[in-house]
Amino acid sequence: MPDRTVADRLREAAFSLFAERGYDATSVEQIAERAGVGRSTFFRAYPTKEAVIFPDHDAVLARIEARLEAATPGQHFLAVREAARLALRHYLDEDDHARARYRLTRNVPALREREIAGMQRYQEVFRSFIRSWDVGSDPATARRVDLRAELLAAAVVTAHNHVLRRWLRGTTDAPEAEFDTAMAEVEQLFAAREPGGGHVVVLGPGADLDRALAAVREVLS
Amino acid sequence: MPDRTVADRLREAAFSLFAERGYDATSVEQIAERAGVGRSTFFRAYPTKEAVIFPDHDAVLARIEARLEAATPGQHFLAVREAARLALRHYLDEDDHARARYRLTRNVPALREREIAGMQRYQEVFRSFIRSWDVGSDPATARRVDLRAELLAAAVVTAHNHVLRRWLRGTTDAPEAEFDTAMAEVEQLFAAREPGGGHVVVLGPGADLDRALAAVREVLS
DNA sequence: GACAGGTTGATACTGAGTACGATAACAGCG
DNA sequence: CGCTGTTATCGTACTCAGTATCAACCTGTC
Numbered sequence: 434m435p436d437r438t439v440a441d442r443l444r445e446a447a448f449s450l451f452a453e454r455g456y457d458a459t460s461v462e463q464i465a466e467r468a469g470v471g472r473s474t475f476f477r478a479y480p481t482k483e484a485v486i487f488p489d490h491d492a493v494l495a496r497i498e499a500r501l502e503a504a505t506p507g508q509h510f511l512a513v514r515e516a517a518r519l520a521l522r523h524y525l526d527e528d529d530h531a532r533a534r535y536r537l538t539r540n541v542p543a544l545r546e547r548e549i550a551g552m553q554r555y556q557e558v559f560r561s562f563i564r565s566w567d568v569g570s571d572p573a574t575a576r577r578v579d580l581r582a583e584l585l586a587a588a589v590v591t592a593h594n595h596v597l598r599r600w601l602r603g604t605t606d607a608p609e610a611e612f613d614t615a616m617a618e619v620e621q622l623f624a625a626r627e628p629g630g631g632h633v634v635v636l637g638p639g640a641d642l643d644r645a646l647a648a649v650r651e652v653l654s
Numbered sequence: 655m656p657d658r659t660v661a662d663r664l665r666e667a668a669f670s671l672f673a674e675r676g677y678d679a680t681s682v683e684q685i686a687e688r689a690g691v692g693r694s695t696f697f698r699a700y701p702t703k704e705a706v707i708f709p710d711h712d713a714v715l716a717r718i719e720a721r722l723e724a725a726t727p728g729q730h731f732l733a734v735r736e737a738a739r740l741a742l743r744h745y746l747d748e749d750d751h752a753r754a755r756y757r758l759t760r761n762v763p764a765l766r767e768r769e770i771a772g773m774q775r776y777q778e779v780f781r782s783f784i785r786s787w788d789v790g791s792d793p794a795t796a797r798r799v800d801l802r803a804e805l806l807a808a809a810v811v812t813a814h815n816h817v818l819r820r821w822l823r824g825t826t827d828a829p830e831a832e833f834d835t836a837m838a839e840v841e842q843l844f845a846a847r848e849p850g851g852g853h854v855v856v857l858g859p860g861a862d863l864d865r866a867l868a869a870v871r872e873v874l875s
Numbered sequence: 876g877a878c879a880g881g882t883t884g885a886t887a888c889t890g891a892g893t894a895c896g897a898t899a900a901c902a903g904c905g
Numbered sequence: 906c907g908c909t910g911t912t913a914t915c916g917t918a919c920t921c922a923g924t925a926t927c928a929a930c931c932t933g934t935c
Contacts, residue, residue, distance in 0.1 A: 439913090460890060471915045482891070549774050550767040580816050580836055584843070587812040591804050615801055622805070622843050645870050650863065681921065692884040703922070876935105883930070894919080902911075 440478040442468040447485045448533055456541045483547050486534055490551050493523050494558065501562045509566050510624070513559060513585075514616045517593045520555065521612055524597055535601040552590055560586035581623070588619045661699040663689040668706045669754055677762045704768050707755055711772050714744050715779065722783045730787050731845075734780060734806075735837045738814045741776065742833055745818055756822040773811055781807035802844070809840045 446467035450459040461482050465475045479485045497516045504512030524531045538544045564582035592615040600608035667688035671680040682703050686696045700706045718737045725733030745752045759765045785803035813836040821829035 461892090462890085473915060473917095474913080476892070477913080480892090546767050546771040550770055553770050576832075577839070580813065580839060583812050583816050584809050584840070587808045588805050591808040592801065595801050595804050611797075618798070618801060619805070642871065646867055649866050649870055682923090683921085694884055694886095695882085697923070698883085701923090878934085879932100881930100881932080883928105885928085886926085888925080889923085891922085892920085895917085896915105897917100898913105898915080900911100900913075903909090905906100905908080 439468070439470060439474060443470070443475055443478050444485055448530075451537060452533070456537055456544065483544060486537060486544060487547060487551060489523075490554070493520055494554060496523075497555065498558055501558070504562075509563070510620055513563065513589055514620070516559070517589050517616070518609075518612065521593055521597060521608065525600070525608060532601055535598075552594065556586050556590045559589055585619075585623050588622065589616070592616060592619050660689070660691060660695060664691070664696055664699050665706055669751075672758060673754070677758055677765065704765060707758060707765060708768060708772060710744075711775070714741055715775060717744075718776065719779055722779070725783075730784070731841055734784065734810055735841070737780070738810050738837070739830075739833065742814060742818060742829065746821070746829060753822055756819075773815065777807050777811045780810055806840075806844050809843065810837070813837060813840050 443464060447459070447464045450464055450467060453459075461475050462472050464482075464485070465472045468475075496519050500516040500519055501512055527534075538548045560582050563585050564579065566582075567578045593612070596605075596608050596612045596615050599605045599611065605611055664685060668680070668685045671685055671688060674680075682696050683693050685703075685706070686693045689696075717740050721737040721740055722733055748755075759769045781803050784806050785800065787803075788799045814833070817826075817829050817833045817836050820826045820832065826832055
């Protein structure tokens, strides 16, 4: 592959130098030097030094938004789950590169902030989509729907990150299976509360069977 | 008050300059000049230019941790809710200052990242506390408890932020009342799943009465 | 007054990010 | 082939945040 692009060479040079001396101890000039280009060229390929580590957030975000746009009515949570799966798969495909980035973000506070900020962008996309499920009627329920949209978006991103981090740490070999169960957990938390979604019956500890059955009958009447 | 501290004068100078020219267009040198001190003194009072805006995150975090430490067994969620209330009250007490900071964080990406990172620290404190409710038994349930701790911590922080932002935007005059209902919402989402808490029966749309009753019978058997 | 400790401020340095202008590589086109 | 407009690259110079250092300056105390 003699036609590796300049951005590729810079990325490789950056990661190797970060592994050798650490992020802070590596200057952009050194990265450019190892890549065999000038310092100016680095900043043309990547807007900041941090950006060399987080290259394609925008692309992933665009794919997620496209998946959400294509949601079938009545299949909203499915759309959210599958959109989140796109993000997960993206990182799984990166493999070693994702792990190298994880090592860096673990140890360098500035990079950790950057990554968290990126996650917030995902969350906002999900929140906005989830919010659009319900058209606001009166202000009181609108407030409630706003909050629930934020909560569900946060839950989806949290569950995704939870599984992803376990895979990045090497704690699990079956991230996608864990993703499914984690998302099922999230769906169960929220599912029955969706409009037209059905009902939830909460049975406290020591629940009485007859009273429980009566409650279910009433709800479904 | 002739004995305003140097840090106070710097903070006031910084906010007035930020309001006049914006954050990026204001240099640390200009802040120091308006405060009547040297540039070195600024960095002795605040480690970074951003830190002049987020002064006492550590103090709030410490109060939250103290509140969680003092939790009565069996009153775990109460402890979490009241600890989160400490954070809310802190911002409410700041009043205009909190709103000024909010205006800045809305418009300056670097500051938004900073604030989000700060919120993540709260979330981690909550997560760690919530996780300690359950002692890990077998790996399978430990995983489940890990995820649920993250989800609940994220929900608490999200609900807190939701209410706080409404107040910062001037959308509500009764933030603490909204905080109570928001936290009740969060508690309801998670309540029934707590160990010894009972069961939740989820009935999908178009649920069949007989099958629902059968499910309840099985769960309570 | 002399001495010790802490605070300030000036200076100088590194490194990220921006702006700009010069030059080289590379089209297309006669 | 030669000319020309375009684009990539590079070097230079600049601003500013953040760090390190040292001299000057105020405290107080004996």
